[in-house]
Amino acid sequence: MREVNLSAGRIVQYGHWGRPVLVFPSEGGTAHEYADRGMVHALAPLIEAGRIKVYCVDSRDAGAWSARHLPIEERARQHEQFEAWIVGEVVPFVHDDTGPDIIATGSSLGAYHALNLALRHAHLVPQAICLSGNYDVGSWAAWGERGDATYFNNPADYVPGLHGAHLDWLRSRLSLVLVCGQGQWEDTTGSLEQTRRMAGMLHGKGIPCELDVWGPRWPHDWPSWRAQIAKHLPRFC
Numbered sequence: 001m002r003e004v005n006l007s008a009g010r011i012v013q014y015g016h017w018g019r020p021v022l023v024f025p026s027e028g029g030t031a032h033e034y035a036d037r038g039m040v041h042a043l044a045p046l047i048e049a050g051r052i053k054v055y056c057v058d059s060r061d062a063g064a065w066s067a068r069h070l071p072i073e074e075r076a077r078q079h080e081q082f083e084a085w086i087v088g089e090v091v092p093f094v095h096d097d098t099g100p101d102i103i104a105t106g107s108s109l110g111a112y113h114a115l116n117l118a119l120r121h122a123h124l125v126p127q128a129i130c131l132s133g134n135y136d137v138g139s140w141a142a143w144g145e146r147g148d149a150t151y152f153n154n155p156a157d158y159v160p161g162l163h164g165a166h167l168d169w170l171r172s173r174l175s176l177v178l179v180c181g182q183g184q185w186e187d188t189t190g191s192l193e194q195t196r197r198m199a200g201m202l203h204g205k206g207i208p209c210e211l212d213v214w215g216p217r218w219p220h221d222w223p224s225w226r227a228q229i230a231k232h233l234p235r236f237c
Contacts, residue, residue: 001013001014001035003031004093006085006089006093007089008085009057009085009089009090010031010057010058011031011055011056011093012031012035012055012056013053013054013055013056013097014034014040014043014053014054015047015050015052015054016050016053017098018046018047018049018051018237019051019052019053019099019101019103019236020053020094020097020098020099020102021052021053021054021055021105021233021237022057022090022091022094022103022104022105022114022117022125023056023104023105023110024057024059024105024110024111024113024114025057025058025059025106025110026059026107026108027108027109028066029058029059029110030059034056037222038222039222039225039229040054042227042229042230043229043233046233046237051234051237052233053097053098055090057086057090059109060078060081064081064082065079065109065112071145072137072138072143073144073145073146073147073150075137076147076149076150080149080153083116083120087117087124091121091124102124102125102126102127103125103128103233103236104128105130105233106130106133107131107133107225108131108189108191109134110131111130111131111134111135111191112130112134112137112155114128114130114133115130115135115155115178118176119155119159119174122169122170122174123173126173126174126175127174127236129179129229129236130176130177130179130195131179131224131225131228131229132179132180132181132186132191132195132224132225133178133180133191133194134189134190134191135154135195135197136154136155136190136194136197137150137153137154138154139190139194156198159198159205159207160201160204160205162205167205170205170207171206174207174208176207176209176210177212177232178195178198178202178209178212179195179213179228179232180195180213181214181216181217181218181220182213182214182215182218183216183217183218183220183221183224184219184221185219185220185221186218186219186220189220191220192213195211196211196213199211212232214228
């Protein structure tokens with residue numbers, strides 16, 4: 001494990017070589033969450049074999065999507081500052097350290113971050129594995145008038161509008177995996193409904209997307225996500 005401080009945040013790394021995996025934590029989580037919750041251990045065979053190098057970042061959700069005292073458009077603008085840091089500092093650091101073709105992943109709210117980043121910046125992040133995400137920011141107890149910042153950071157809004165040459169490029173570039181269980185909290189968080197809905201939108205646009213729905217004994221929780229990432233990630237590295 002190695003911790004690196006950049007100008008606006010930190011990265012915690014695991015591994016010495018391999019395909020870079022950028023990890024977004026769950027809502028309010030830290031860069032150490034992936035290890036603390038057993039996800040790094042679940043990927044230990046890949047890390048030790050030099051097949052992946054994992055880069056974990058801190059959440060900034062408290063000042064953005066989780067800031068329920070702010071109207072949704074301001075929350076979206078705050079999120080854009082976080083994304084600008086990811087694109088402007090984290091991705092170049094990863095490229096210099098390991099190389100291109102980053103896989104983004106995350107669980108719960110982290111899954112939203114992974115999918116949104118891949119869809120908006122497929123030239124940098126051509127693949128995402130998203131576990132138990134909700135991809136409609138308007139469903140997060142949001143209030144206030146929506147503007148461009150909300151629209152362009154809400155996959156449930158902008159995916160239906162994708163068209164033309166840009167859509168053709170996304171079809172040729174992206175590979176997405178959406179995973180969700182049917183156990184406890186997958187319904188109350190909206191994850192199961194939104195995962196199926198987003199997969200349908202992506203399929204409708206011809207964007208490569210694999211939908212993997214697990215059974216009722218798999219809740220919205222870390223034991224599920226450890227099993228799910230251990231199943232899917234080895235196929236891509």
